[in-house]
Amino acid sequence: MESAKYVSQKISKTRWRPVSYSSLQQPDIFATGSWDNEENKVSVWSIGNLGSSGLEDGFEGDPQLICEHKHDGDVLDLQFLDQERIVTVSSTGAVTIFRQDHNSQTMSICKHWPRAHRYPCDNAPSTGVACNSPEIVTVGEDGRIIVFRADQEGVVRVIENADSSTLHAVTYLRTAEVLTVNSIGQLKLWDLRQQSNSPSQILSLSRDRVPLYCVDRHPNQQHIVATGGQDGMLCVWDVRQGNMPFSLMEAHSAEMWEVHFHPTNPDHLFTCSEDGSLLHWETSSPSEMPSFLQGKNTSMTSRSAMAPAGGNQSIISAWLHGDSSKSRLETTHMLPSQTLSVNSLDVLGQCLVCGTDGEAIF
Template sequence: MESTNAKYVSQKISKTRWRPVSSSALQQPHIFATGSWDNEDNKISIWSIGDHGLPGMEDELEGDPQLLCEYRHDGDVLDLQFLDQDRIVTASSTGAVTIFHHHQNSQTISVARQWARAHRNPCDNAPCTGVVCNSPEIVTVGEDGRIILFRADQEGAVRIIENADSNSIHAVTFLRTTEILTVNSIGQLKLWDFRQQSSSPSQILSLTGDRVPLHCVARHPNQQHIVATGGQDGMLCVWDVRQGNTPFSLIEAHSAEMWEVHFHPTNPDHLFTCSEDGSLLHWETASHSDMPSFLQGGRNNSMISRSAMAPAGGNQSLISAWLAGDSGKGRLETTHMLPSQTLSVNSLDVLGQCLVCGTDEEAIFVNRQVPV
């Protein structure tokens, strides 16, 4: 694709995330962070696309990612999230959780806080596999089956659910401000409510049949009951946590492990997945509707699912195409977002019309013309 810029960075990229932009501003994102893995010295790095007045970048190709600063990271970066405009939280294979501060004036990075052995087994550290932020709160999960709630401004953990899972927890997301959803290595989704003191989940959903490990989970940005997951078999699963304990729909997406799934944050009829098979896919629900544009909530809206109608008076998207059931599968349009197959695409993020992904090919790909 002509609109995709590739940057070879001499590191396998495990995670990549856009720095958030103000919702009131109409600007496109231009700063993103990456984390590396499986390298002799792993790093977190901050990048810019476009010159944005930075010295010495006038001659660079517009849109080509430029390294602003980097910092050594102990262990593989297994997850990475922006806490706010200046702070980044990482999950490490050493079990550590670290808050890094990006100083934008000097373009340097420092460690603001670290919980060194947040995740651990009796005899050794356990990898911290996932982190999710809702500033100032940070929730982490790990291969030790623990769920830990931190606050960025407090030294110790606020809450630890010691034996939350007897299996490895692979990913976590917020459903609401007090509720999180985790996915594990035997194909289960578990819903947790921090208002309850119980160390048991309030709900368990699971794939029927084979216990296929789930690697990633994403929540619909407007309708919190809708979540998407991906796992070892490359299947894209869409769930309605209000109804039943099995997926609402299953879609054959990739030929190998799916590493990440993301709804577009402001146009969630668009969804993105990436995989070990070297592909990055853009899913959009085809629009063949005669509804007036003010009802469509976006350029590409689709089938009406009455069960997914948002509450009256809410600011949510009125319609969710993802709960249209089998009738909707044929109306999903899929686009390959990379110019060619590559080694594993480990991570992606999308914001506005900008998409970034990181690969085992030691490359970062940026697309600034995502059709949403």
């Protein structure tokens, strides 16, 4: 089911290189970023030839390092802009675009914005990045949202005091709208077409302002959003209705670092945590998912924050039911039990990659 590769650096982020949907190819290249090492790196790996049998028998060999480049500061987030370019954000506040040359198998810096995020007299860590090529949006501890374009030198736009607290993550909701999560339990929606420096919508956890660390939106139903945070709960929101999460599910015993819907099978969702676990959540029958993505089942508890208001119940996504009888949520532990944090995961096609503080990539 999984193979571990020990890479002698703590991995902060892992991302698959996108594959074109027209080709049926499975992802074979992923990037990692490291943190808390003497010299941090951005690295690109290949899982090589998967063979004609698909993934049922596991990978043919370990991930192989294709190229790497040193990175100033911890890699706090990393996204592919396209097939060749990777965007990173750093604990130094910098935003960098790396280009991978497939022919020479080398990496170089093609754009660098030092101290994009900053305090008056110090750097502010840049905590999250979202890409919609050529546009790049970053957030930081300084409460700023910054918009860049890969084809321009300068900054396109800064929303100065977007937040009075730390912004932890950002994702695109639609082409010109982004979602941010912050350290006081708020989910904010921003329309980048508007000149206003205020969010178009604010949703929040009604309870103790628990910091939110990660956010992802449903690939087909953009109004459905999942978040995770300090308390390890999985929250599912409907940004069209109300200003509280629809359902809260007990997921992890420590901070949840990332949440991702499967990009083409969104009945499946994955979370990873400081508690050392990687969970696979599904709202459908297990037989639909390739066997390698099924581990050992555990039960979970959930509570629904509010009932869906009116409307045809059957169209409402299973994610919004929480614990209703119409959709059972199954959770599965996908890694052997371990104590060190699983910091990042990414899923594409039938492949999942995650990185840990145990200096391993699975």
